[in-house]
Every structure is written in C-alpha cells, then in structure tokens.
Amino acid sequence: MNAGAGLINARIRSFAFSGIEARPVWVEVQVASGLPAFLVVGLPDKAVGEARERVRAALTSIGLALPAKRILINLVPADLPKEGSHFDVPIALALLAAMGVVPAEEAGRYAAMGELSLDGRINSVSGVLSAALEAASLGLGLVCPAQQGEEALCGGDIAILAAPTLLALINHFNGMQPLAPPVFTPQLPTPEQTVPDLADVRGMETGRRALEIAAAGGHSLLLSGPPGAGKSMLASRLVGLLPDLTPRESLEVSRIYSAAGLLTEGRPLLRPPYRDPHHSASLPALVGGGSRARPGEISLADQGVLFLDELPEFSRAALEALRQPLETGRVTIARAAVHVAYPARFQLVAAMNPCRCGYLGDATRECNKAPRCGQDYAARLSGPLLDRIDLHVGMQPYEPLGYMRDAVGETTAQVRQRVTAARALQSQRQDGRKNAEISIEQTGLNGAAAQMAQSIAEKFRFSARGYTRLARVARTVADLAESAEIRPEHVAEAATFRVRLQG
Template sequence: MVARVTTFAFEGVEARRVDVEVQLIGSAGQTTFSLVGLPDKAVAESRERVRGAFAGIGLALPPKRIIASLAPADLPKEGSHFDLPIALALMAAMGVIGPADLEGWAALGELGLDGRIAATGGALPAAVAASALGLGLICPEANGAEAAWAGDASILAPRSLIALINHFKGTQVLRAPEPGPAMSGGPVPDLREVKGQESAKRALEVAAAGGHNLLFIGPPGSGKSMMAQRLPGLLPPLTPPELLETSMVWSMAGLIERGALTRDRPFRSPHHSASMAALTGGGHRARPGEASLAHNGVLFLDELPEFSAQALDSLRAPLETGEIVVARANAHIRYPARFQLVAAMNPCRCGQGGVGRGACGKAPRCQVDYQNRISGPMFDRIDLTVETPPVTAADMALPPPAEGTAEAAARVAAARAMQAERARTAGLDPVRTVNARAEGAYLERFATPDEAGRVLLTRAGEAGGLTARGWTRTLRLARTIADLEGADGVLRRHVAEALIYRRAGPAAQADFERRTSTRPGFAEAEAAPSLHR
C-alpha cells in the first residue's frame, strides 16, 4: 500500500506541488527508513525527527523497510517543513490515520521530538497554492492565523501530532483559525519636525507622489536620514493585492508573527556593511534579501558610497525589472523587488564638502573621488538628486512649519488618484501604474510635454548628455510634478523642475560646465546648472 500527502517546495514565493509517498515493504524484521527525491540535509534529517516525534507520542515504527519518496524527484527539496507531510503519510500507511482522511489536504510543518508541530516559513504561499489546487492546508498552530489570510482555503492548525490524530478520529475537533489582525505601524514621524530644507521636502513629496528614486547629498546633521524616515508617512497604504504580495515575501522570510499583517508600506534600512546576498537574496536556501523585503515599499540606503560596489550594482537590474533572480546551477529563484530607492550620502569622506565653515581642504578632488564610488549606471537610475545644505541656527530658531506630513500626504494621495484614473483609461492595472514605472505608449500619451517643454528637454539633453534612460525618467518626473499641480498636460515649467532634480555630483558638474561653456544661450533654457547625464 502507498499512502500519499501533498506538500510544497518553494522557489522564491512560488509554491510548487510535491507529492509525499510512503510505502512499507517486507515482513517482520529490522526497521529501515529511506528518503528519496533530491532532499537537502534538513530534509534528510526528517527521518530522525519523525522517528523521535513518533516515540514522543507512543508510536513505534513498524519492523519493515520504509520508503518515503518526494516527487517530482528532480525538484530540489529544502527545509524542515517536509516533516509533517512525511509523518502523516507514514501514519496513513501504518493505519493510524485513514488514507481517505488525508484526501483533499496539503501539509507542511516541522516536528519536535515530543510530537509538537513547530512554526515554519512559507505558510501563506502554501495556503494560496493549496487553495488554487482545491486543497485545504494542515500547518502548525503558530502559522494558522497567517495561512487563514489566503481566503477560502480550509485550514487546520494543530499544536501537535496527537491533536491532529484526535481530530481525524473525531474525538477532538479542531476549529479553523481566524486570520490575524491587520495591524498599523502606529504614528509616523511628522515632517513638521524638520526645520529648513524646504527644497528637499519638496523633492521628497515629488518622490512619494510618483514612486521615484531619490538621493540626498549633504553634510552630517542636515536632516537626510530624518527626511527619509518620514517618506512612509506620505505614501498611501498597501492595497489588498499589494498586501498579499508583500506578506508572501515576509512569510518566506519567517517575519510574520502570529499572522499579523500590516497595511503600512515596508521601510527597510540595511547597514552599509550588508553583503550582496543580504541586499538581493541568496545563501544556502536562497532567502529573500532586503530589496525583496522592501517590495511595494521603501529601501533606504544611508551612507550610500560606503556600500560595496558589488552590492550596489546588484540593485541596478531590480530597479528596472521589479524582480530579483537568484541564479543557481539547478534552479533560478525569483523574488519580487518592486521598491522605491531612497539614499543619503555625505558630499565627501570628511562630510563637509567644499563650501562653508569646515569645508574640506581637498575639495573638489575629495568629493569627486568619494562620489565616484557610485557607478554611473547606478546614478542614472536615481530620478531626484537633492542637496541638503547645513541647517543654520536661524533655521533652528524658527517655529515649526505650517505644513506637515498630513498636508503633504493629502497632495500625494490626490496625485496618485490621477495616476490611477489614467491607468484605468489606458486599460492598465491602476495599482501598479505609477509614474516611476510608466513606459511605452502610456508615456507617449500622457507625459509628452507641450512644444516649449519639448524644446527645453531637447536642448537640455544635447547640452547635458541625458541618456535614453535619463530622458525617459525626466518625462516621468515631469508628469508627477504636473500631477501634484493638478495639471492635465506636462508644461515647460514641469520639465524645468524635473531637469533641476536630474543633477549629479562634482564630476558630472565639471564635465557639464566644460561642454557648455562655449554654448551661449543655454542658460535661457532654465535647466539646472548640473544636469545628470
């Protein structure tokens, strides 16, 4: 007799079906336990955990040859969540549970040596996949509230093997778990607490309205990190599809506690010592990295040039595609990574730059060398580059600004509503179509500037050397500025402000000034004095 139970192997956030088959062979003799189907070390150790869990609840393995097969055999199996399905299939083969009782169920969970079922990552993606197959899911009690978010899937969340056996025998019926609470992250820091830096706050609002990447450059204490931490308060809450996508990534990382989800957008701020694998994902089991954990939210990189060049450049492709592919010899693991990059950096290593009190004596060479740690292609993917000058004593003596996070968030919500309505008009997904990701015919239809704006952009591109990507990102940025103004079309003033934000560091500025010094009349174009590529 062969007993079967369905479970899942994870490739990124995708749960792939695995059939666990257990067969007992031979007559009375010595017990042997074989596990086949390309298991990794953690899966191979399931034999001993299952053996110990059975002993913990008073069950002895039969004196036969036990073969547990994980099909398909060519799919790598990783993780301890195979313990429970192997144990259930074995109990069905032994007659402890009727094989018919397991029909219509998938299972995952790690076993303790006393028979308890321990929490494991991936309960939410497994529940979604089980529901798609028309199956219910048996998962650990600690994961029950998380799995219940999958919707109409039937969920059983026992605390132990004994509780599950009693449920199938009808002596102790388990209740279906309720979804965990939808939490809020609590009060967010207010923009009113930021003194001065009006230009930087304007750029922060533009970035929030269109989902654009943003870089603050300024000396220590100028409020760069302070403003970045206030960006989540300007962003709208996660929509239901975004909430499910984000929660599935967090489930794979084991970061959902007691099934509690939050509609606040993620804000991840890794230390600059983070490795490439920590940022983009990887490791032995290809876990999601910080970029994927920031999916549908914000990835804040403070002290940007202090990150390794390899780690920073590994983010270039995700910034364009919205996903990360962890390549292995036998598999390609995909994680979603549609995040908004916000970064901060000092103008040079000493932090002061080349002007004002305490100016660096090595300027501008120190600034050029320091900012050249960031590659040109990485700079090209940053939509807004904003200088944050030192905050003066006069700024600190001023009363709090009249407008704070609530007022700016209202303008951001109105701008995003305009983007959603345009997306519906174009037959696109209004959730995913923000200006920062607009392209193709949509961009041509809704972001083409008027004649004066087109002339300005053309002259700026010729003089400043805008790349094709820079041209497109400037149009997207101008569209967002127009949305904040409530304008239907993109005008010259919107393009001019967008060009101001497309600034670069001293190396690009020096090159721009050299190439434009012999071109009279460009100043009349109202473009920035230092256009970015």
C-alpha cells in the first residue's frame, strides 16, 4: 500500500491466465480529486471494462456509494491482456480498501477473483485451481466464490476465503462475522452401474483383448468394421477399465477443466475423462483455440480417452493436427496475440467403416464401386496419422442372433484388476510412465523377441516409429502376463494388432 504518497490508495493481487497458467496481476486503485469518473486501464477486454458497472451496482446493493471523485483502476503489468469477469472481486476489494471500508493491510494478504452479480453475490469463475497454486507460490491466501472453495483447497495449504457475497467478505475483514474455511466433501465412488460394463459385449474376443491391452499400456486404438460390428460399444467401455487418476494426474486434468470452467461443483476429477466429439467438430474445437485460446477436446481428454467415431468423416486439417500431440503429449496454440500450451496426453480410440457405404467385403450388400470406394475412403486418413496408432483391429459383422448365442464375458471390474496390476508394474519400473510413453530401449526388447520383432518389421516395412510401437505393445502384453521379459509370443500377439490393416 502507498496511501501516504497519494499515488496508489490500495492494491490487491489477482491473476490473468495463459492456458492453465496463472500470471500475477496487481489491481491498483487511485482515488483522486477531479470530475467524477471510473476508469479501468491496463489492456482490459470488454468483460473487464464492464466490471465498473457491476462493481458500482454491487456496492449500491449493500448501501455503499462510490466517492464523487476520479477513480482509476490500473491492472499491472499493463502490456498483459486481461480477460474475463473474475477481476470484479479484486477491483471491488481494492476499492473498499481505498475507501477505508476494509483494512487495507489485511486485504493485501489475499489474492482475489470472482464475478459480481448486481445484488452483491459472488459467482463462479474459471481458473480458481490455477490461481490457488500461484497464490500459494506467492505466499498469499485466496478470495474466491463460495461454491469453489473445495477447488481452491486443491491448490495447497493456504488460507481460503470462500465468500458467498461481497457483504460477507466485508464482514469477515472487519471481524464481524468470520467466514468458515471450506472443507473437502468426501466424494462417493462412482457406482459400477453408471459405467457401461464390458460384460455386455459378447463374443468379439479380438476386440476385447485389444481393449484390455490398450487400457493396460495407454495405447491408441483403431477399430475398423461394418456398421453394427460393435466398435462404439467397445470404445465406450474403455474408460471403465482405466484405474483412478493419480494425485499428479488429477491435479493436471482438474487444472484444465478449471480453466475451461467445467469442474462440477468445484471438485477435482478423480476418474479419467472421456470425450467423444461429433465428427463435425472444427479444428479449434478439437485441438483448442478461438479468440481466447480455450482448451480443445484433446486437452479435455488429458489422462483419459478421446473417442473419434467415424474417423474419416472428420476434417483433414483436424485429423492432421492430432499428429504432434499424439507424440509429445502437449499442444501449442500459436496466434498473433497469444501463445498457449496445454497438456494433451490423451488415449486416442477411433472407429471407422471400411468404406462409405460400410459393407466392403460383404458380397450381398457392398456397392458397385468396390473396391475403389474402400480405397478412396481409407485415403482420407494419412499414413503418418495411422502410423501413430498403436493397435489396429479389424472387426467382423455379427451373424443374425449370433450375439445372443455367445457366452457372457468378463466384467469391467474383472478386467480392470489385470489392467491395474499391469499399470502398477509400469509405474514402478518406469517412474510413473505408461508403456505408450517409453522409448525402445526402455521396453527391454532383446534376444529372440527382438529378432522376431525385427523380422516382422522388415517383412511389413515398418517405420522406426512403427517398430517402436510394436515393442511398446509387446511390453504391455508381457506385463499383462506378469512376465519380467518380453518373449517371442508376446511380440507375435502385438504384431497381429500392428499388421492387421496393412495386409
């Protein structure tokens, strides 16, 4: 504070956001003599500029009036774009400190964010989790909306003021009615009935096995087959096979959802997310972007599953944009005015028909353009994209009533036990990384298994990337078999999922 100098009457910390990162911003207030005015400077967007009207109305609702002077709000640093309505509360709090309504020194121990209603209520905003993490690094507490107190608690051991209204915040700082600190509400485990069960999938042994391998190693998966072959049914059950998120993964995913304003009741995510955008999704919707560089579906699927049904129907530009994130686990959105990076370590599961009509290979139903129709349809997917998909599974159509004749298979819970055990082996051996993320050297492929893998790669002309992915899948097959080393039979099974669509 610098009230004695007559330049800055009060200032409060808040944050601007770049992706999921929170950048500290000073909200400075100067109340000076002159014609009555209320100005906000410091590169504010329209939502920030409109804060002066919301703040004025909120103060009026609790019986306070702005002084008839020249009020200047300066957002520092001035060259950093300020976006969003979360600057309402820090502007109001700084004004209250400058007016002497709340103790300036006590208010200065907190960073603040929140949107004000005209009646003084404090509404939810996005980015509270990232703000709490940054406030902790600055040694500050955090003022946030009441409904996001639990979200702020995930940011560290800091003082949280989860205020429902501006009046409640004033009463707290004046010691009249202290706010109770927020507490975690235990989350009940997700009932198994709400997750599609793998036991519903009868037959499809190859598809079920591929799904288990994909879940155990975090591998990408492509299912190809005619309509009704069960591709979507299998894909929707993958997320149920995955173990719960680790604390590190939960924090990362929750920060993304917080930045997007998608955290339910302000609670962190404990289970891997599942995203299934329609094939009409645009490039910015899929990979992120837009005027505010929002996270896209691949980031919202971080540490979870991204299911792309009817893969060739997505735009070519959107599909090609997946290539780099599939390798690096991150996506960088570069625009003229913004440069933002988001995590995007997602597990891609895609489904496609063999051709546009869907019945290529079925002599009774395929169109008169076969096989050219299948070649043209498959050509919508580039070779480099297909090379990045670990498991390729060709599915066969069901015979009439064949579904009911097949025995009921293992349940999701039974398969998840094996998946969790395999993930535990990987985590211990590879410092928390999944098999889909390790190098060829880390797979431990050697001896007779390596000779077989090299022979297969040479015969089918695998790229270096394809050979690495073959080794990674073989490592996962070995982990599911609880084998310390990769044996030739593990390579042979992995190869069946690598060459199936290349024949």
